[in-house]
Amino acid sequence: MKRIGRYCLNVVIVCYLCIIYFAGVPETNTLNYRMKQKMTSVAMVLGIWPSWSMFAPNPIKFDSKSYVEVTYKDGTIKEYDVEKKTTGILAPFRKARWMKYSQDNLRNPKQKGLLAPAIRHFVHKYDSKENPVVSVKINRKWSEVHPFSNKSIHSIYQTPRKEMNEILVTQKVER
Structure with a gap:
């Protein structure tokens, strides 16, 4: 055996x-x-396709992160991190496919066709019978990645960055 x-x-x-x-x-x-x-x-x-964007001849020029803003029936608005890290030994394996989907598609404004299934997912995930979801908004916060230069930068966090906020899609939930 x-x-x-x-x-x-x-x-x-x-x-x-x-x-x-x-x-x-x-x-x-x-x-x-x-x-x-x-x-x-x-x-x-x-969900195991390779992504060569880091090593590509034209590397990614933006550092971005996706957030979901959910409005409930009672008027409360909560913001959830789409790529929130989970804990546990098997957590990376359970969430790897979703992380890949969100990093490759939700951050990219050219992938607007894939936002509707994501909205349905978030409605299903955050909905409750006591306080149902009224609308879902997917936001992308991003900043430009500065090219390397001859100047010495002490830390990547000390590099001045202007963070931008972009609303990718807003959708009201039909009941």
């Missing part, structure tokens, strides 16, 4: 590594092109 378990674990690891490799490999030949198409769709479904 131990042998079958070890064999299955090895198969899972090899499949995982193949998916990551072929989803991220450049399309240099026909095999890579065909495998990349298939593996990218599998990686998207599993």
Whole structure:
């Protein structure tokens, strides 16, 4: 029985590594092109697609974070951090897919088509029978990342930054 378990674990690891490799490999030949198409769709479904934005020739120029502002029936307004860290040993694994979704899609104003499913998720998550959700607003707070220079910067936190606040979508909840 131990042998079958070890064999299955090895198969899972090899499949995982193949998916990551072929989803991220450049399309240099026909095999890579065909495998990349298939593996990218599998990686998207599993939530393990690689993101090369940090190492890209045009790196990200903005540091951003998403927040959800929920208005309840009694008039209270609460702001929730979309990417709030959870505690526990398995917390990163339970929340990894959502974190990837929020970082790649909710922070990006070009992905407005994906905001409606996110709003439905937040209504479901924060709704209560005693005090139902009336409206949901997704905000993006961002600031520019300064390019590296020859000047010595003591700390990245001492770099002057002007934080911007942008409302990506507001939606009233139909009851």
